[in-house]
Amino acid sequence: MPFAKTGAVYTTPDVRLVLDGAAWLSDAAVSSWSVDRRLVASVIPGTIRQANGLSVGAASVSVINTASRVTPWSKTPDRLVTTDLPAATLEAFDEAGDSLPLGSWVLDPVSGALSSREVKVDLLEAQYAGKQRPQRLPAYSAEPFNPDSPVDPVWAIARLAEAAGFPATPPPVESAFLALPLDGSFMATVGAETYSPTGETPGWTLLPDGTVGGESGTTASMTASADIDGTPINDLFRSGRYAYFTLNVSGAAYLTDFVGGWQIKIVNDATTGTHTFGVCHNGTGAFASTPFTPSLDPDWPDRVQVRLSRTWDDATGRWSNTYGNARSSASAAWSAEVSGTGAFAPIAGFELFLVFAGTDLPDGGIVGAAPGQFSGLQVTRSDDPGLWLPAKAQLKPLGADMGLPWVPPEMDTWTAIQNLCSAWLAAAILDSDGMLRVLSKDDLAGVAAGVPIVVDDDLEDLPWTSDPNDKHDRLEVTYAATLIRNAEVGTTKLAPEAWRAEDVIHVPAGATVTIDAALEDRGAVGIFSKFTIPGSESSAWQSQTSNVSVYGTPDGTGDPIPVEQIAIQADQTSATTARITYVNRSGASHYLVTDADLAEGGGEPSLILRARSVATYTPNLLVRGKSVDDATNPLAVDLTPWVQRAQDAEAIANYLWGRLSGRAWKVESVKCRLDWTLDIGQIRTLTHPDSDLESKVLITAVKYDGKPGQIAQSLDLVLVPWTYADFSAAWTAVDPTSTYTDFAAAQGPTRTYADMSADDNWTGA
């Protein structure tokens, strides 16, 4: 293994910088380089003070400018041109030709001098590009907000990561009319105006291929409906025109249209070796199945693509046949065709019923299948190769419920991802291959594994710091207890208010004014795009619209502008932003202001956005440890507005308290023997037999400083307490057949916990 822990004599590799779109840096030799990558945004002892700092890895490279006189002002074609944040690759090449990427970067300032042959190139980690983009977390699309269908925060992270250029499953392609990533929520990213989960919702889990997906419970199903411009979808895929269903499956998956009658069953089970695709034409017969060759795509070992079409029988006026094939990569041949027959009535529209579990569907069509896991479903009109784009992110379900997911409107994408992770004690890092990885709090607590770091062999020294300020005797955790108000249809009450204008808005004659409304401190679902004048329509209609009132004068005096002249519309652009467009085609100025003659609130700005559901939150406090009066070193952790459920906040508080209330020490910046396999986010065991040291540590920073023949590496380490998982692993390592029952029995019937904790064998480090 060329790039591993280095041995006693090591010939340093060549390092090269490749910059997109810059001819002179297309493959430049590097004379010196340094890389610094850190793990922050995880609330753990030692870095707890850095919880608000967002780390962007940085590198600095000195490149030998072999093309003479390449400067920004030279007139030759290879002059230095830097386009917006071009991507840069820094790679180490050893003499055998193997290479190791040293991270994934975008360009920061490039500097040089006329007298110097070296050019200094600063680089920032590629996720920095996410800091340049405002986030657009899609609005939650349930109608109405359904508190029974939880959203794992990884859904929000997945949407933000996809927007930043790091999709975990292939992003929706152009020809998709339904895209269900199923990575933390049932919400569709394309199509599915409505969906309603029924039964017990599946848990969110990690599939064998590393994607986050749904897992079957007992009975759970989801209906999504879609049509394309009013054309029944069923009319679009017939007579050789196919609808394509592409998804990752481990186990069995059923997709059906109860209205259209067809059903397909995909079994992609590696443990039993069964890989079949079956079709049922009208929901009552058996499946006609055919095998397919699985795992032909190296990037997606569990992805399956199925195409489906139907035959129309003019004589009977019904669908007579449903047929299709399956395959497991974009370039593989299709499996044999299977078809189910039987007459069925034509049906308009399209509903997709995604079954997660093995019991009967309501019409009794399917019995007793194996449970399965699914992710990344797209239903498309063509077999777009974009359906097989490799993932650029690896996520983890965080095991929590975010309630109504929203992100403050002024926050950029990368900051939002790091804040979401930080709130759930997770971390999001870009590893050296350029993959965005989310490490959950269990990953960061980790079971000790991997090659230990032996202090005598691998470290120059072990400087330690034990700071009493890291031990806290009171923990205050603030979370956002969320109050969600739903609009009640057809009542006299107006729907909840999402946003209101603070100034009187003036729209000149003939002008179009666009207002970007940012919903501070709240999230909204289904902002109403239509407006009514308060009091002008029936109350039933009023409770389903936003409000505006328009006058010809800035203070609301005089006659109101006629309704026909008011052209205003709102569009919800993300969970916390909306865009309002007002077009004034008349010859006079319009002012959005209330009637001056009102008893109350006359002459006030009048533009109110209402929504189907609006979430506001009140900070709630959880406390561990001593009371306010007795505590000498309290710590306040603010999880608002992310953590919305009390039980999630309690779990986080327990996890933190276990780590803050005991002894802790940390190691900052220790020089170590060059080991290319070390990376941030790893859990290692630090051992030094002479001083009885055996501790689990988390690597929180890796820094390289390289010159020819000299590559220095240094680490930041944080002590991680032993967990039950470590104890269990150690216990079974000694005796693989024993269980906790055996352990309890070994302690004898009369020993209590008090005896055990007083025992010399159990006290101590």
Next chain:
Amino acid sequence: MPIDYVQDTCSPFWLWIAGVWQKAEGINVDLSVARDRTGSTFTSLGGHRYAQRAPIARRSWAVTLTRATPVGIAALAAAAEVDDVWLWSDATVNMLASRDCFGTDPAVDCGGLSLPGFTGLVEVTGRVRAGVPTTVSLWGSAALGGYGVTMITYPTGSAIIPGGTVAGHRSTTFTPTQDGEVTITPGINTSGLMLTEGAPPEVWSPGESMPCKVMVEDPAETLLGKRDGAYRSDYAIRIVEVD
């Protein structure tokens, strides 16, 4: 003595300037060749020492001329102003770089010295001079079924050393008609590669990377005064291997 007198010091150096090899006379042969290969060591807490080094060592020659006239440093002074200069030393035996002469595994007997043999096809490059009969030689091993064929490509032609099953020293000679690069792909299970002008020695000789591209620094002069009718100086010039 005339102003253009140059002392004959048996200097082995030739400079390639403007496409022609020209002898650099008058250089004192008592000069030091420094090898610069950056490296570092790291000592762990337990006293273990780990060394790192750069892949390539580059040389520099501290050239001196004693009691020379300006004519004596003509070639060197011109080379100091030209960008493309190559250096050749007549003392060279093996023209390749040492690290290119052998592979990784297994051991091949190269005239009494065992060296690791080539296991895969690698390409080794060197430089040849026009009009000089040049020999590529290596040792083949009989183990593992014999050794493979070696392919050679030089500026105006190509040659091979055929493979075989009998261990021993094998070679081929050719004469390039122009200066340029020679590419050698040694056969599997061979080692001790040498590129020599003239007959190769019977034991592997370490590579000396000649001819090599150099930069000649400006001469430093110590003016001595008038001797034998001309002003003379001592010169110190550093020649640095580049690329």
